[in-house]
Amino acid sequence: MESAAAEPSDSRPREEAAEEKEEEEDGDGAAAAPRSGPPPAEQPPAPAAATMEDCLSKKIEITVSEAEKRTGRNAMNMQETYTAYLIETRAVESQNEGQCSPVDSLWRRYSEFELLRNYLLVIYPHIVVPPLPEKRADFVWHKLSADNMDPDFVERRRIGLENFLLRVASHPVLCQDNIFYSFLTQEGGWKEMVNETGFQLKADSRLKALNATFRVKNPDKRFTELKHYSDELQSVISHLLRVRARVADRLYGVYKVHGNYGRVFSEWSAIEKEMGDGLQSAGHHMDVYAASIDDILEEEEHYADQLKEYLFYAEALRAVCRKHELMQYDLEMAAQDLTSKKQQCEELATGTVRTFSLKGMTSKLFGQETPEQREAKIKVLEEQIQEGEEQLKSKNLEGRDFVKSAWADIERFKEQKNHDLKEALISYAVMQISMCKKGIQVWTNAKECFSKM
Amino acid sequence: MPTSPSSMINQYKFEDESELRDLFITVDDPESHITAIETFITYRVVTKTSRSEFDSSEYEVRRRYQDFLWLKSKLEEAHPTLIIPPLPEKFIMKGMVERFSEEFIETRRKALHKFLNRIADHPTLTFNEDFKIFLTAQAWELSSHKKQGPGLLSRMGQTVRAVASSVRGGVKNRPEMFTEVNDYMETFSQKINVLDKIAHRIYKEEREYFNEMKEYGPIHTLWSASEEDIADSLKGVASCIDKCCKATEKRMAGLSENLLPIIHEYVLYSEILMGVLKRRDQIQGELDSKVDALANKKAEKDLITEEIGKLEDKVECANNALKADWDRWKQNMQYDMRSAFTNVAENNLRYYEECLATWESFLTSQTAALHVEEDSEDRP
Numbered sequence: 017m018e019s020a021a022a023e024p025s026d027s028r029p030r031e032e033a034a035e036e037k038e039e040e041e042d043g044d045g046a047a048a049a050p051r052s053g054p055p056p057a058e059q060p061p062a063p064a065a066a067t068m069e070d071c072l073s074k075k076i077e078i079t080v081s082e083a084e085k086r087t088g089r090n091a092m093n094m095q096e097t098y099t100a101y102l103i104e105t106r107a108v109e110s111q112n113e114g115q116c117s118p119v120d121s122l123w124r125r126y127s128e129f130e131l132l133r134n135y136l137l138v139i140y141p142h143i144v145v146p147p148l149p150e151k152r153a154d155f156v157w158h159k160l161s162a163d164n165m166d167p168d169f170v171e172r173r174r175i176g177l178e179n180f181l182l183r184v185a186s187h188p189v190l191c192q193d194n195i196f197y198s199f200l201t202q203e204g205g206w207k208e209m210v211n212e213t214g215f216q217l218k219a220d221s222r223l224k225a226l227n228a229t230f231r232v233k234n235p236d237k238r239f240t241e242l243k244h245y246s247d248e249l250q251s252v253i254s255h256l257l258r259v260r261a262r263v264a265d266r267l268y269g270v271y272k273v274h275g276n277y278g279r280v281f282s283e284w285s286a287i288e289k290e291m292g293d294g295l296q297s298a299g300h301h302m303d304v305y306a307a308s309i310d311d312i313l314e315e316e317e318h319y320a321d322q323l324k325e326y327l328f329y330a331e332a333l334r335a336v337c338r339k340h341e342l343m344q345y346d347l348e349m350a351a352q353d354l355t356s357k358k359q360q361c362e363e364l365a366t367g368t369v370r371t372f373s374l375k376g377m378t379s380k381l382f383g384q385e386t387p388e389q390r391e392a393k394i395k396v397l398e399e400q401i402q403e404g405e406e407q408l409k410s411k412n413l414e415g416r417d418f419v420k421s422a423w424a425d426i427e428r429f430k431e432q433k434n435h436d437l438k439e440a441l442i443s444y445a446v447m448q449i450s451m452c453k454k455g456i457q458v459w460t461n462a463k464e465c466f467s468k469m
Numbered sequence: 470m471p472t473s474p475s476s477m478i479n480q481y482k483f484e485d486e487s488e489l490r491d492l493f494i495t496v497d498d499p500e501s502h503i504t505a506i507e508t509f510i511t512y513r514v515v516t517k518t519s520r521s522e523f524d525s526s527e528y529e530v531r532r533r534y535q536d537f538l539w540l541k542s543k544l545e546e547a548h549p550t551l552i553i554p555p556l557p558e559k560f561i562m563k564g565m566v567e568r569f570s571e572e573f574i575e576t577r578r579k580a581l582h583k584f585l586n587r588i589a590d591h592p593t594l595t596f597n598e599d600f601k602i603f604l605t606a607q608a609w610e611l612s613s614h615k616k617q618g619p620g621l622l623s624r625m626g627q628t629v630r631a632v633a634s635s636v637r638g639g640v641k642n643r644p645e646m647f648t649e650v651n652d653y654m655e656t657f658s659q660k661i662n663v664l665d666k667i668a669h670r671i672y673k674e675e676r677e678y679f680n681e682m683k684e685y686g687p688i689h690t691l692w693s694a695s696e697e698d699i700a701d702s703l704k705g706v707a708s709c710i711d712k713c714c715k716a717t718e719k720r721m722a723g724l725s726e727n728l729l730p731i732i733h734e735y736v737l738y739s740e741i742l743m744g745v746l747k748r749r750d751q752i753q754g755e756l757d758s759k760v761d762a763l764a765n766k767k768a769e770k771d772l773i774t775e776e777i778g779k780l781e782d783k784v785e786c787a788n789n790a791l792k793a794d795w796d797r798w799k800q801n802m803q804y805d806m807r808s809a810f811t812n813v814a815e816n817n818l819r820y821y822e823e824c825l826a827t828w829e830s831f832l833t834s835q836t837a838a839l840h841v842e843e844d845s846e847d848r849p
Contacts, residue, residue, distance in 0.1 A: 245695060248695045249695065252688065252691055252692040252695070253692075255688055255691075256685075256688045256689070256692065259681065259684050259685050259688060260685065262681045263678070263681045263682060263685050265681075266674065266677045266678035266680075266681050267678055269674040269677065269678070270671070270674040270675055270678050273667065273670050273671050273674050274671065276667045276670070277667060280660055280663045280664055280667065283656075283660055284656075284657070284660040284664075286656075287653050287656045287657060287660075290803060291803055291806065291807075294807075298810070430698075434696075434698040434699050437699050437702075438698075438699050438702050438835070438839075441699070441702045441703070441705075441706050441835070442702075442832065442835050442836070444706065445706070445709070445828045445831050445832045445835070446832065448709070448713075448824065448828045449825060449828045449829060449832065452821045452822075452824045452825035452828065453821075453825065455817065455820075455821035456818060456821045456822060456825065459814050459817040459818045459821065460814075460818065462814045462817075463811055463814035463815060463818065466807060466810040466811045466813075466814055467807065467811050469803065469806060469807040469810065
């Protein structure tokens, strides 16, 4: 797999995969086109989506190279400890000329990554936004610490954060975002810059979204199916991760228990003449066997992290579906409102009361309104209807554009997911093979020692 | 390792001795018997022999655990300084195995089979009269024979005397050799008990691993149901995990069929050997106290001297018997340990080789598929 940029130290297969896929999609220009449609009203005016060559990931090399413990004061002026991550960026082009371009770097903490992601979620609701690595250690098996300050956890999080940045940088739409670029390059005042965009105000309330999900009548079937798929994906991956953690725990137990042989063999060999050597050396191999599990399981954690990413991606998928439901519900409500206003108008004009209304009742009881009053009402309604029809038109357009661009990104995501998961499964097989080979070696040696007893 | 034919004949190995054997015994067919008072199991004991001392060449009898206990105590009585093979314990609390569970009965049956065969292979014990009666007598004959001879109480008395004499410190003239044996057995006993615990823990961990693995494979199959593109890969992984799961079950079985029983036997053996050493010391003690008596008493000198003579013979016999048996025991122990642990290594090798083959074939199928995809893309 060729890659234009030099790989960062802990390159993950998906980084190359992202670039490879870009090359694949190159020949199929159609894939890029839908994304460059008119942006949804909430977005800031964005340029057409980047072609693959323009993607940020091709222009600059991004790494999260270090993690450092820091202490500071939080919003409530209490002392806190947190980890800061060093983001390094370097222009790619000059590397081709043999020059070493300067490295820019700045420190960011996890909460800033979260802020960036929240911003992207609001501003690009039609995009499946890459997830962040988990905030707290989950699906741990007993040896792994659930402590956020644990060096192994911090290391895996560092890799996860780097992966997040690379994903965003290789996304044709997201990579163009200014806030994202500033995140990578501008240390001071970035937080203020994000807050100034006022994106928080544009966020849909949870309650509103939940309401829409329950009440929407005609969502696009594809999104409904996608929602079910993402629920299933989340459920099955969580289950898998949980069982994997238990299996890892048990495997650890099997290997470590063999380590007990070493000492007793050694002590026993002291009283034996002929058997002594065989026992002693076999014991040594049992120690090697017991120790080998640590590296094996360490590697498996990376595999678990790859699955975890897609577990979190399921939530991102659901977010896009929710946005569609919200827009669709909004549309349905607007259409309903328009219909009822039209009806009201008709009733007033013809004097027939088709639908029950309090106004109708009171006018029956207390007498009807004067013609002038009625005329005024009709006028108001007609204006509202006019407005309503225009709004409905634009909402319809918005909705259709959203569906189009969201679905395009979903297709892109599906390909990425299939590629990445397949590779992950292959890498799992490779790990198992390596573990078996190590086992064969150790037990071959042990067998030889035992046969000399 | 000795390789010459003559030295091989001198090694008292189970399997190799089959060519020299003239006595073949099997223990099988456990059957449950229910009476008004109790429920018990009998085992069928089949003997085939070419020995002239036996009236027939084939015998089939049924024996219960009590009968084996009786045989063992008769052998101990007749040969106090020989190493009588271990019997399976009366009732095993650990492992929470039911008294009449299939597993328990099968384990016991195998141990009883080994017990009788070890006696048959023993150069002295094989010609013991009670052994012959055990193998050949019908149930009622055995019952009536059992009623003869010193009863339980007198046997208990012997043991009490043996313990008492060793407490009195009747080991002042113990030959160097037996002190060495005693020291060896103390350490050996410790180590074999530790090994017993380790082996059981390994079995337990392997079983827990197996239990978790059973659940692991099916999740991948479940996942494949909601996928299209990667469904095959997922099913492939599921199948690999299931195969490895079966392989791990085999590995576990191998452990429980070979290593665990053998180590357990040697745990029992270490107790037996300590008992044998004590009994030798007791016999020695009898001689020593008679010698002391000679020094103190002026009268009955001749009588005591005669008794001393007999006891000296007795001690010499006991010592020689024990020495020969000790050498034999050590050789057998070495053989048993070597083959048990080699077997463990072989089981593990087989396990890893099976798993390796499974995953490699999965990998091949996946990378072949990838190449097909890549090739089809290169074409315009």
